[in-house]
Amino acid sequence: MSQNLFSEMRDHVVAALTAIVPDLSPEVLARVEVSPTRDPAHGDMATNAAMVAAKPAGQNPRALAQALAETLAGLPLLAQAEPAGPGFVNLRLSTDALLGQVPVILQAGESYGDSRFGGGTRVNVEYVSANPTGPMHIGHCRGAVVGDALAAVMAKAGFAVTTEYYINDAGGQVQALGWASYWRYLQAAGSTITPEEFEAQTPTGLQYRGDYLIPVGEALFREFGTSLAGPDLGLAEPSLWFETVRDRALTMMLVEIREDLALLGVQQKVFSSEAALLASGAADRVIGELEAKGLIYEGVLEPPKGKTPDDWEPRPQTLFRATDFGDDFDRPLRKSDGSNTYFANDIAYHADKIARGADILIDVLGADHGGYVSRMKAVVKAVSDGRVPLEVVLCQIVHVMRGGQPVRMSKRAGTFVTLRDLLDEVGRDAVRFTMLMRKSDAQMEFDLDQAVAQTRENPVFYVQYAHARCRSVLRAAVEQLGADAMTPDALAGADLSALDDAQEIALIRALMNWPRLIEGAAAAREPHRVAFYLYDLASEFHMLWNKGRDDTTLRFLQADDAAGTRARLALVTATATVIRSGLQVLGVTPAEEMR
RNA sequence: GCGCCCUUAGCUCAGUUGGAUAGAGCAACAGCCUUCUAAGCUGUGGGUCGGUGGUUCGAAUCCACCAGGGCGCGCCA
Incomplete structure (x- = not known):
């Protein structure tokens, strides 16, 4: 079947x-x-x-x-x-068809719901891609979880999925990271230079003042002593230290980001460096290709209507004809110093993803990048001659709530909520599941109190508890029936005709929705549907469990009815299997017991 | 001013791509709790789906306009 x-x-x-x-x-x-x-x-x-x-x-x-x-x-x-x-x-x-789904689940195991819906279409899902200039915060977290779960849903639905993190290690913010790290280095070396004095001597200012760069400065001091500092522990000539400091800082930030991602259970397959891509000449090459297609010109943009920036002045720029592909205006590729804009390099990166083999590109971005979408879609169309679509999943802002009050994410106020803080407080499973209890394009409130609650209000608890209850029943049954009678294969052969209660049938109906749900969630690029499905499934199971409280004949283990017990254990095993299958997609642990 | 996203019960949110009488949790109210796990359970009440038009067999869903919230708007990434 x-x-x-x-x-x-x-x-x-x-x-x-x-x-x-x-x-x-x-x-x-x-x-x-x-x-x-x-x-x-x-x-x-x-x-x-x-x-x-x-x-x-x-x-x-x-x-x-x-x-x-x-x-x-x-x-x-x-x-x-x-x-x-x-x-x-x-x-x-028919009863046979309905009950027949239970042994189908038992034999498929956690692969139940796998499908060939995607037809092996190659999908590249890029997510997080946070600047390696500081620790990950809650804003990154949502994209990380959504991207990770989306990739898993699509893989289960039969797409050939690659996951990717784009390291923005080439821009001005990385320059600023280098200078800020040097400041911490000088401090570690014992310099008494003030932030103001230091800032006055930098091209970037002192943008990153968070404590998180202190270990970077200390590490630099341990490795290099005072050799990177100037006279009297002042600033030395940048050519003597800048690349070294910047690269050490980048490396350490990236290690930290990867650690954070690992704690969250996220592990992209590919990490792509913007700097490496640039060094390979990829950006110039792609711009050359676009030029050959007649899509690049020198021109002057109109100021935005209604809100002209104070310092607006018409100036000629190297522009990509994004309007030919549905964008609102053409987009600049070069800064006035001749270097590439972020957009120009990102074109090269997306072209690279296509060249490595992708039929669909998906970018998971924060809502603050919404204005970036149309130009990126336009250029991907241009670069791939319309073959590869770029889809963008936008993740709206997360407001963190505690005790009904918003927790402000302010670096200055010291209430900056890092991803690690969040994980320490509520744990990986609750973070992941809660982030997926909202459509990604809707703003969400993350209620810290609810995420740690051990009650029905907390969906992750509710779902894990359902699985734990299943496992609890099965453990008890092993003592009664012996392990041999409890294997999925053995249970798949059970006579299921005892499953005739309306709630038992309702549970089976919920189970058989799983393959269909996977396809729908994958097609719509909406991993949150999996979380809601699991909540509904858990709800059906809990209802059956609770019904057995009033009506003891509905309890799973019936001492005087071996056939009925076997039938129900088959249903319980199937339920646990589907919950595990779903939690696996979401990257959430299926609890064996909860005490 | 323009573009994109959002607006569903008192609160937080779903709504299976246009389907049948719009759902869940919390809060409120009324009962129940000696148990395979009560870190509860069962039931009840609660709605002009932001508003107004339109499209068709049929609209929370699609289109137009309006109101409110968010994000963005020439060398930040």
């Missing part, structure tokens, strides 16, 4: 529809859906086939639904098919 009963049924529906109305276009057939019903009274599934085909077929939707229902009624999979509402066909699975 198929893992995905919905797609299997859809094939039957399309076949039946085509038999009744032979000449439907592929476009019409593509709109045929078989979806779960909201109301169990409507059966297990419903199809809109009659409604989408009614107009092209020139038939009344109700009449078509009637004909479709009669054709489908003969399927062994179905117990009932009947027209309903404006032209739905409600489908009730």
